[in-house]
Amino acid sequence: DAYAREVWTTRDGLPHNQVNSIAQTPEGYLWFATWEGVVRYNGQEFRAFGRNNVPALMDSGIRAVSVGPSGALVVATSRGGVSVLRGENWTTYTVDNGLTQNETFAALEDRAGRIWCATAQGPCCCDGKAWTTWTAADGIAAGAALALLVDRGGRLWCGTAQGLSCFDGQAWTTFGATGGLAEGSVNALAEDSSGHLWCS
Numbered sequence: 001d002a003y004a005r006e007v008w009t010t011r012d013g014l015p016h017n018q019v020n021s022i023a024q025t026p027e028g029y030l031w032f033a034t035w036e037g038v039v040r041y042n043g044q045e046f047r048a049f050g051r052n053n054v055p056a057l058m059d060s061g062i063r064a065v066s067v068g069p070s071g072a073l074v075v076a077t078s079r080g081g082v083s084v085l086r087g088e089n090w091t092t093y094t095v096d097n098g099l100t101q102n103e104t105f106a107a108l109e110d111r112a113g114r115i116w117c118a119t120a121q122g123p124c125c126c127d128g129k130a131w132t133t134w135t136a137a138d139g140i141a142a143g144a145a146l147a148l149l150v151d152r153g154g155r156l157w158c159g160t161a162q163g164l165s166c167f168d169g170q171a172w173t174t175f176g177a178t179g180g181l182a183e184g185s186v187n188a189l190a191e192d193s194s195g196h197l198w199c200s
Contacts, residue, residue: 013046014039021064026071033062038075056090057083058102068109076107082117084109093117098131100124106148116156118145123158123167139172140165141186149189149197157197159186164199 009017015036023031030041037050037060050060059080066074073085081094081102093099099117106118115126123145124133136142143161150156156167164186165174175181181199190198 008041008046015046015048015050020062021066023065023067023073025067025073031065031067031073033065033075035061035078038062038065038073051080054090056092058092058094063104064106066106066108068113069111070109070113072109074107074109074115076104076117077102079103082107082115084115093126093131098126100131100133105144105146108148108150110150110156111154116148116150118148118158120144122160123148123156134167134172139174141174141176143185146185146187147189149191151191151197152195157189159189159199161185 008014014034016034019032019034021033025031032039032041037048040047040049049057051057052060057080059077061078062075063078064076068074075083077083079102081092081099082104083090083092093115094102100119100121104117104119108116110116117124122133122135122140124131134140140158141160141163145158145160147159148156158165162185163174163176164181165172177183186199188200192198
């Protein structure tokens, strides 16, 4: 098979050359997480969204973007909490709304419409009313939460600085070296077409 490769940089309209994460919304837009805002690409041009042009965005340093089952774009920022774009409307959650801290590493929407966020204090979740944060005392692997994934069965997986944990909606199960997982942090998670979970 032949593949074509195209490279985009600030010369083409990107506000920053480091892209931390990429997601695609149902209408076909590509979204890029950069240190100068979250960027939308429509196939022809880039449009950046940041604190300078979107009042609801508290920070332009974007660590990760993801798309939820509802089609909402979920944005994890480095100092401004987590922001959600539904249609044309942005909503931002910070410590003022009950989020554990404004520094976030990953964020996503689950099937129930809840927003999950990975922070240095652990994973936290908003059910639309209040935020709940889990720590090692709740059975989750210790350390900062670094990566999140909802698998095809609806379970929430969280990679932390000291391992991997899974939330089935009721309780956390933690996996470590005794279960075959390499010791150390879990920084990224992915599920393949066979339902296998990959960690790095």
